[in-house]
Structure formats: structure tokens, C-alpha cells
Amino acid sequence: SVMTNKRNEQGHLMIGNIDAVRLAEQYQTPMFAYDVSAIRNKARAFKSAFEQAGVNYEVAYASKAFSCIAMVQLAHEEGLSLDVVSGGELYTAIQAGFPMEKVHFNGNNKSRREIKEALQAGIGCFVVDNFHELELLEEECNNLQTQTNILLRITPGIEGTTHSYISTGGEDSKFGFDLFNGQAEEAVAKSLSIPAIQLQGLHFHIGSQLFETSVLTEAIATLYRHIEHWHTLHGFTPEVINAGGGFGISYTRCDEPLEPQAFVKAIVHSIREESGRCYLPLPEVWIEPGRSIVGEAGTTLYTIGSQKEIEDVRHYVSVDGGMTDNIRPALYGARYEAELANRVKQQDEKTYAIAGKACESGDMLIYNLPLPTVNSGDLLAVFSTGAYGYAMANNYNRLPRPPVVFIENDKHQLVVERESYADLVRNDRPLEKE
Numbered sequence: 001s002v003m004t005n006k007r008n009e010q011g012h013l014m015i016g017n018i019d020a021v022r023l024a025e026q027y028q029t030p031m032f033a034y035d036v037s038a039i040r041n042k043a044r045a046f047k048s049a050f051e052q053a054g055v056n057y058e059v060a061y062a063s064k065a066f067s068c069i070a071m072v073q074l075a076h077e078e079g080l081s082l083d084v085v086s087g088g089e090l091y092t093a094i095q096a097g098f099p100m101e102k103v104h105f106n107g108n109n110k111s112r113r114e115i116k117e118a119l120q121a122g123i124g125c126f127v128v129d130n131f132h133e134l135e136l137l138e139e140e141c142n143n144l145q146t147q148t149n150i151l152l153r154i155t156p157g158i159e160g161t162t163h164s165y166i167s168t169g170g171e172d173s174k175f176g177f178d179l180f181n182g183q184a185e186e187a188v189a190k191s192l193s194i195p196a197i198q199l200q201g202l203h204f205h206i207g208s209q210l211f212e213t214s215v216l217t218e219a220i221a222t223l224y225r226h227i228e229h230w231h232t233l234h235g236f237t238p239e240v241i242n243a244g245g246g247f248g249i250s251y252t253r254c255d256e257p258l259e260p261q262a263f264v265k266a267i268v269h270s271i272r273e274e275s276g277r278c279y280l281p282l283p284e285v286w287i288e289p290g291r292s293i294v295g296e297a298g299t300t301l302y303t304i305g306s307q308k309e310i311e312d313v314r315h316y317v318s319v320d321g322g323m324t325d326n327i328r329p330a331l332y333g334a335r336y337e338a339e340l341a342n343r344v345k346q347q348d349e350k351t352y353a354i355a356g357k358a359c360e361s362g363d364m365l366i367y368n369l370p371l372p373t374v375n376s377g378d379l380l381a382v383f384s385t386g387a388y389g390y391a392m393a394n395n396y397n398r399l400p401r402p403p404v405v406f407i408e409n410d411k412h413q414l415v416v417e418r419e420s421y422a423d424l425v426r427n428d429r430p431l432e433k434e
């Protein structure tokens with residue numbers, strides 16, 4: 001995490017057992033470096049918490065946080081299921097050889113094509129978001145003469161305390177069947193009546209970067225008050241409750257996230273209590289964490305270039321990436337911590353503003369970063385960039401996406417190549433000649 005960065009004898013930052021300066025020399029900057037052991041440890045922490053809680057479970061890695069073939073393979077190695085939200089993420093999973101029965105398909109506007117592809121691939125379940133999807137799914141099941149498992153995504157009308165762009169469980173949400181206005185009950189009844197569809201259970205996702213368990217347990221209690229009625233009225237018994245993802249991580253020293261164990265414990269305890277109260281069997285408990293699996297494991301390495309000091313105002317230092325590889329500061333006001341990776345940790349002497357290289361003023365990574373005096377050519381490591389960094393990277397200003405390198409102990413491996421200029425124009429077609 002942010003607090004425990006290792007340094008070698010030369011004072012260089014270590015990622016796994018590898019010197020960050022060596023990585024930057026070999027792969028060039030900007031680049032993403034993932035500590036694979038950190039990813040494995042998170043996956044294992046979630047799983048062992050479930051083992052301890054003594055419940056049947058699935059931990060699905062939400063691949064929207066960071067998807068590439070190697071990452072999907074790593075998730076499989078760790079015994080995780082996979083949450084995909086698009087045909088592209090599904091395709092990545094197929095290319096990675098991920099077992100399709102462990103794939104769950106989320107999303108509020110799955111296309112007919114995506115639904116068909118997922119049915120043909122034989123995915124484990126769809127998390128159905130709305131009535132339109134239910135219709136498409138029934139039609140496509142009939143066309144392909146197949147059946148499928150589903151969970152229904154329920155919107156419990158509970159807000160997580162997080163940025164509104166990533167809060168998804170409140171009453172005004174584009175996601176899911178609302179609990180408070182009868183949509184959810186109608187969806188349960190409808191699903192039960194469709195022969196090609198097996199309603200396995202229910203899903204909810206309150207929001208992302210949560211720092212408390214109370215919103216989750218509140219959602220479970222609220223949900224079970226309705227499940228009780230649906231059991232009586234429709235004979236519905238959930239075999240699965242999926243409590244979503246959103247478990248908070250540490251971006252800066254100020255963040256004090258709960259351990260994965262604490263989230264799992266609270267979720268299982270609450271589901272056990274509520275299902276018992278309703279005289280219903282304990283369902284399987286599923287979760288789908290993204291950020292908490294990969295976020296803290298990722299570090300971005302940049303080279304410092306130009307500087308501009310405006311006396312008594314700000315001292316800008318520009319790096320060779322920015323909002324194109326990490327849009328979170330510009331989009332959410334997200335805060336990050338960073339250090340010089342190529343020097344012995346020295347006394348901080350100045351407060352710098354770390355700017356990206358894209359042509360707009362909002363392309364800032366960190367507004368106030370205390371550092372020793374920096375020189376151009378210094379290597380800057382920005383921490384906790386493993387989730388929604390590469391995943392949201394873009395080609396603004398026709399900047400190529402950085403490469404991704406996996407590091408495990410003494411080994412490092414390129415898992416996504418740096419984009420080339422040729423990649424940037426690959427889909428371009430020249431003007432037709434008269």
C-alpha cells in the first residue's frame with residue numbers, strides 16, 4: 001500500500017523485487033507496473049474470509065477495473081469468477097481461456113449482439129438490469145434453443161457515501177429494478193414465468209470506494225424484507241445473493257480502508273441473520289470486487305520533463321503522461337500520492353503541482369505534492385493506480401496508451417504492449433480521391 005514502499009540500497013523504489021529505475025529503462029515511461037503478489041494476496045484475503053465465514057461463495061473479479069488477457073488469467077489462477085460488462089470484456093475472457101461458466105455479465109444496456117455472444121459462449125449467469133434486457137434474453141434463448149441462469153439487479157434506494165458519479169444504489173439511478181416502486185417484484189414474477197430463464201437470485205451494488213459496511217448490511221436488511229413477501233407471494237427462494245463490489249482502498253495516507261475480511265464478514269453475517277429471520281435457507285454469497293483486487297497493486301511510472309514556477313502561486317512539474325492514462329483526478333477530483341523513484345528518500349523541500357502533458361489546464365495529477373527538489377529526468381511513481389487507470393486510458397491528443405508490466409518477486413513480464421503510432425491510425429481511412 002501507499003505507506004510501505006520498499007527501497008533498495010541505492011534508494012530506488014522497488015516494485016516486487018525489481019528496481020523501478022530498471023523497469024523504466026527497459027519499458028520506458030509512462031508505464032504501469034503491477035505487483036502480482038499484491039493482487040494474489042487480495043484475492044486470497046477475500047476467499048479466506050468466505051472460508052472462515054463457512055458459506056458457499058463466489059468472488060467475481062470486476063474486470064472493468066482492469067482487463068487484459070494476463071489479468072483475466074491471473075484471476076483464474078486465483079480461483080476467482082469474472083464479472084464482465086461488455087462484449088469486449090467477454091471477448092478478452094474468451095481469449096484468456098477463462099472458464100465461461102464462471103463469467104457473470106453485468107450492465108444496464110447489453111445489446112442483442114452481446115447477449116447472443118454470451119449465450120453462445122455459455123456464460124454462468126446474466127445479471128439482468130431491466131425489462132428490455134429480460135425480453136431480449138428470452139428471445140435470444142428461444143432463438144438459440146437454450147436456457148440461462150440470471151440474477152436480477154435490484155436497486156435498494158440506498159446511497160453510499162462516495163462520489164455521485166460512482167454511487168449507483170440510490171433512488172435516482174440508471175441501474176437496476178427499483179425496490180421502492182414495485183419494479184423489482186414485477187421482475188421477480190416475470191422472470192419466474194419465463195421457461196428459458198432460471199432465476200437464481202438477486203444482486204445489488206451500492207457504490208464504489210465504500211469505507212463502511214453499514215450501507216451494505218442496510219441494503220441486505222431492506223432486500224430481505226421484500227424477499228420475505230416474494231417468497232410468500234411468488235414462491236421465490238433466492239439461491240444466490242450478490243452484494244456487488246465497491247470495497248474501498250487506500251489512495252493516500254488519509255484513506256483508512258477496511259480489510260477485505262471486514263466487508264465479507266459483515267455481508268455474510270447480515271445475510272445469515274436475515275435469511276434465518278425469514279426461515280429461508282442460507283443462499284450462496286457472491287461479491288464482485290474490482291478496485292480492491294487491483295488498485296493498490298498498480299503503480300504508474302512517469303519521467304519528469306518541464307517545470308514552470310509561478311512565484312507564490314504554484315510550481316508546475318510536467319510528466320510524460322497524465323489524464324490520458326489516469327483520468328480520475330480530472331474526472332472525480334481523485335487524490336493520489338507519489339514519490340521520486342530514482343532517489344534516496346530525502347527531506348521534502350517544496351510543494352509541487354504535478355501536471356500531465358495533455359493540452360488542457362484540467363490535466364493535473366496531483367495539486368500539492370511535497371518532494372525534494374526535482375530535476376527533469378527524475379522518475380515519478382504514482383501509487384494505487386491499478387484500478388480504473390489503464391482501464392479508462394484514452395488517446396486524447398493522440399497519445400499512445402502506456403504498456404503494462406506484471407512483476408512477481410524477481411520476474412517481470414510485459415502483459416500489454418505500448419501502443420504505437422501505427423496503432424493510433426489503424427482504423428483511420430484516408431479521404432477518397434475524386
Ligand code: LLP
Pocket residue numbers: 062065106166168205207208209244245246247288289290291292328387388
Ligand atoms: N459491480 C458493479 C455492478 C459495479 O457497477 C461495479 C463498479 C463493481 C462491481 C466494481 O466496483 P469496485 O469494486 O471496482 O469499486 N471509474 C470509477 C469507478 C466506477 C465503478 C463502476 N462500477 C473510478 O475510477 O472510481
